[in-house]
Each structure stands twice: as structure tokens, then as C-alpha cells.
């Protein structure tokens with residue numbers, strides 16, 4: 589298949605591009621390199637350095653004639669979305685809409701959108717949280733991800749545009765951008781490798797669902813093969829504390845890391861873990877990499893970066 593990956597120079601996108609090429613697909617990347625890196629781009633992919641919101645994107649769709657599109661390009665920093673909601677909207681809603689509108693006009697068979705499971709459900713009472721739980725995002729980032737999901741629903745209802753949404757938990761692994769949405773694993777590992785101190789916000793008892801990037805890429809590849817219309821959670825279903833992450837990093841390093849506890853961030857969710865029963869059923873997928881293992885793999889990669 590001829591596949592477009594927006595955000596294909598980023599953390600998850602570049603890992604996905606490698607997998608799609610390995611599977612024999614022809615891959616085209618659109619990325620403005622605002623947080624992605626040229627060095628992550630697979631040399632077998634065709635790369636356009638351009639903003640997803642640019643009118644010129646239309647020419648790329650007209651020339652390339654994609655069979656499918658993975659839409660990952662995004663402003664991913666929740667705190668930045670709070671500080672500048674207008675910018676977040678421009679990238680995550682208007683930019684996405686430009687991609688979606690081009691999918692419709694150029695008869696793309698399917699669009700797969702990477703949404704968030706961590707920022708849509710708010711402080712949920714059902715733990716682990718299923719896709720059917722009411723969506724009450726507590727940030728412009730979450731609101732805009734949900735808005736784009738609604739646009740997908742609308743384009744499917746009105747134009748028959750096929751789509752699947754994957755709502756990801758906290759993804760970690762090689763190539764993660766240190767300043768990102770939920771990069772606590774990469775921040776702690778990066779600091780440890782650089783001999784710098786890490787700050788834990790609050791008491792470290794907040795929980796998250798940490799899923800390794802190769803498991804996410806496997807789920808994305810499976811989403812290409814199914815006809816499912818709607819949203820599917822992708823995580824591990826396992827709740828881990830920030831303190832558990834610190835311990836796992838220390839175990840992988842074989843020594844304790846320099847750390848201090850700082851004030852809790854206002855408005856930060858205390859618990860987040862996704863119910864992944866639907867992913868098991870629809871995608872015939874389940875995570876393969878446990879946190880200890882994933883952290884050891886990420887640490888190896890991180891050490892090689894500084895060599």
C-alpha cells in the first residue's frame with residue numbers, strides 16, 4: 589500500500605514508519621520537524637518537510653494518491669496547550685482537518701488517528717477505564733483530540749470516510765522527545781544517563797499506564813487491517829506509580845538515580861489506566877513488553893545516543 593504518515597519524523601511516527609517499510613509498504617512522511625528529527629526518518633521513505641495545515645498539502649495528496657493515512661503529527665505537550673490553546677487548536681484541529689479533508693477529496697480508503705487515552709477521560713471513577721466512559725478532557729490538548737475524533741465521526745457519517753482511532757496511554761521507548769506530553773520514563777532515563785537530577789512532582793504516587801512503543805506500533809499496524817469504525821484504547825491495563833518507574837530505572841541502571849521530590853503540579857490527574865479489552869478483541873492485539881523490560885531497552889538506546 590502507499591501510506592502517508594504525518595508526524596513520521598517523531599517518536600511514535602518514526603518507529604511506525606520503520607515497521608510499515610519492513611512490512612513492504614511504500615511510505616510518505618509529512619512532518620515540519622518542530623519536534624521530530626531528520627535523523628529518525630527512514631531513508632526508504634519519501635519525506636516532505638511541511639506543516640500539516642499548509643494549503644500545499646493538497647498537491648502532495650494529488651501527486652502521491654495514498655491508500656491509507658496515519659495521522660500522528662500534533663502539538664503533544666499538555667502544558668503548552670494550557671498556555672497557548674489557540675496554537676494547540678491550529679495544529680491539532682485545523683491541521684488535522686486539512687489532512688482529513690484531503691483524505692475525502694482524494695479518496696483515501698482509511699485514516700487512522702492517534703488520540704489520547706490519558707487526557708480524554710479526566711479523573712475517571714472506573715479503573716481501568718473503557719472507551720465507553722464519558723469523555724471529560726481537562727486540557728485544550730484533550731479537547732482538541734476529542735474534537736478531531738468528532739470530525740472523523742462526522743466525515744464517516746456524511747461521506748463514508750473509513751477511520752479507526754487509537755487512544756494511547758503513556759507511550760515510552762527509544763526516540764522519545766524529552767519535553768513531550770508524558771515523557772517521565774525518557775526524562776528520568778535521559779537525566780540518569782547525563783548524570784543529572786530528576787524531579788518527581790508531588791509524592792510520586794500518581795499512577796499511569798505505560799506502554800512500550802513497539803507494542804503501540806504493532807497495534808497501529810493491526811488497525812490498518814480491520815474495518816472497525818470508532819475508538820480503541822491502547823495501553824497495558826496495568827497501573828504503575830511514578831515511584832515504580834523510578835525503581836524500574838534504578839533496577840535497569842543497577843544503582844539509584846539522583847532525584848528530589850517537588851511540589852505537585854496543579855490539575856494533574858492522580859490515576860490513569862486504560863481498559864484494553866476492546867483492543868484484544870478487535871485488533872487481536874495485546875502488549876508484549878513489560879515495564880522493566882521496556883525501561884531496560886530504552887536505557888540501552890539512551891546510552892548509545894551519548895556515545
Ligand SMILES: NC(=O)c1ccc[n+]([C@@H]2O[C@H](COP(=O)([O-])OP(=O)(O)OC[C@H]3O[C@@H](n4cnc5c(N)ncnc54)[C@H](O)[C@@H]3O)[C@@H](O)[C@H]2O)c1
Nearest residue numbers: 595597598599600619620621622623624639640661662759
Ligand atoms: N507519547 C505519548 O505518550 C502519546 C500518548 C497519547 C497520544 N500521543 C499522540 O501520538 C502522536 C505522536 O506523538 P509522539 O509522542 O510521537 O510526539 P512527537 O512530538 O515525537 O511527534 C509529533 C510529530 O509531529 C510533528 N509535527 C508537529 N506539528 C506539526 C505540524 N504542524 N505539521 C507537521 N508536523 C508536525 C513533529 O515534528 C513530530 O515529528 C501525537 O498525535 C500525540 O498526540 C502520544
